[in-house]
Amino acid sequence: MRLGADHVVARVPATSANLGPGFDAMGLALGLHDEVEVRLVASDEILVEVTGEGAGEVPDGADHLVVRALRHTLDLAGAPLTGMHLRCANRIPHGRGLGSSAAAVVSGIVAARGLLADPRALDAATMLRIATDFEGHPDNAAPALHGGATLAWSGADGPRAVGLEIDPRIAVTALVPDVRLATSRARGVLPEQVPHADAAFTAGRAALLVESLARRPELLLDATEDRLHQDYRAGVMAGTAELVRALRAEGLAATVSGAGPTVLVLTAQGQGDVLDGVLAELVDDVAGWHRVDPGIDTTGAVCRSDSMN
Template sequence: MQLGADHVLVRVPATSANLGPGFDAMGLALALYDDLEVELLASDDVVVEVEGQGAGEVPLGEEHLVVRALRHTLELAGAPRTGLRLRCVNRIPHARGLGSSSAAVVSGIVAARALLADPHVLDAAAVLRIATEFEGHPDNAAPAIRGGATLAWVSGAGPRAVDLDVDERIEATVLVPDARLATSRARGVLPAEVPHGDAAFTAGRAGLLVEALARRPELLLDATEDRLHQDYRASVMAGSAELLRALRAEGLAATISGAGPTVLVLTAGDGTGRLDAVLADLVDDVAGWRALRPGVDHDGAVARRVTGGAADGASAWGGV
């Protein structure tokens, strides 16, 4: 496959996975973005510039996650190998449960697709498949690609995803601590088996969550209850677990975002004002928590080719 562009721009949203009971399956895209600029070089050089989150911490060569995803995707498409210059402007906090690694992987894949002479050789299903190969499961990758809320699963045919309706009244607030938590550590405390009653309870709540998101946000408090993972992870994110319990005791639909330690709160109507009042008592900026209200992203990953110094039309993913 030949390359059809040498300069592309990509924007990918943050994501919050699980949403309580939707463990490893449900996710929500948030309007907090990482931006990526990729230029092909005639040399074999790889130049990576990072601004914002991860600056001074992530590798700046072939081992950079975006470079790895981009290279792998171009190789799968049979495109020739070239040098690369990447400029990454990262706004998604790292190791906080907001899908920063998925955003990096998806941005590399989508950038590679935009560079191809015929991007349609890699459809949205292929993008999800490649992202899942990197991530291990598609719960963050699906909303990062598609936007909105998604339900993702892996079958014999590979990873798949469908869109979930989100009531326009729902607002998403993320409470982000200074403390980080590696996903591997958060997963390491989960038991190999859970009681049948807990599994049945959580399955029922996951079904209710679909209805609460789409049409009845007044059910979000019950719909975000979980017995599969959050209590088990309390030992490695004590501050987040304490905040979660306090918010839910106030009637607010709070969950651990992804593997944590960020806390996600879904509100609608006067619930947002009530959340602000509760946070004024519970969250102290001096203690290292930030409250962000980014909104829900509905476009997912977007790529644009740059021609003559200007970016031409953006295209959003959908229809996996």
């Protein structure tokens, strides 16, 4: 496969996985984006310039996650590997449960697709498979690629995903703490087995969540209950657990976003004033939290390219 462009710009949304009971399966794309500009160069040089989140912390060469995903995708497509300069404008907080690593991986994949002479060589299923290989599971990768709410799973044919309907009356608020939490630490406290009653309870709530997202947002509080992972993680994110409990006590559908420690709140029509009142007492910059109202991204990853002369 030959290259058809030497300059691309990819834009990928933040994501919130799980949404309570949809552990490792459900996710939602948020209107907060990272943007990556890629320029191919006539040398072997790989240079990454990062602004925003992760600046001065993440690798600035071939070990950068976007570069690794991009070059891996080009290699799988049979395209020549060349040097490149990347400019990454990162707006998705790192280590907060908002899918920053999935966004980086997907950025590399869609940028590689944009560089190909025939982007159709990388279809949606292939891109999801590549992203899942990097991430380990598709719950963040699917909404990052496709936008909206998604349900993803892995089967004999590899990872797959379907889009879920979202009632337009639903609004999204993210409460982002100053502290970070490594996903590996959050997953490390989960037990290998859970009581059958808890598994059955959570399965029922996950099914209800699909209905409440699509048509019955008034059921979001019940639909976002979980017994598989959030309580087990409370010990490594006490502030998050306390905030989730306080919000839910006021009738608000609050969950841990991904592996945390960000809190995601899904509100139905008419609940905005309730949320504002509760957050005025519980959340501010002094307490180490800040509020983001990103909206729902319905587009997913996009890429524009400049053809080679």
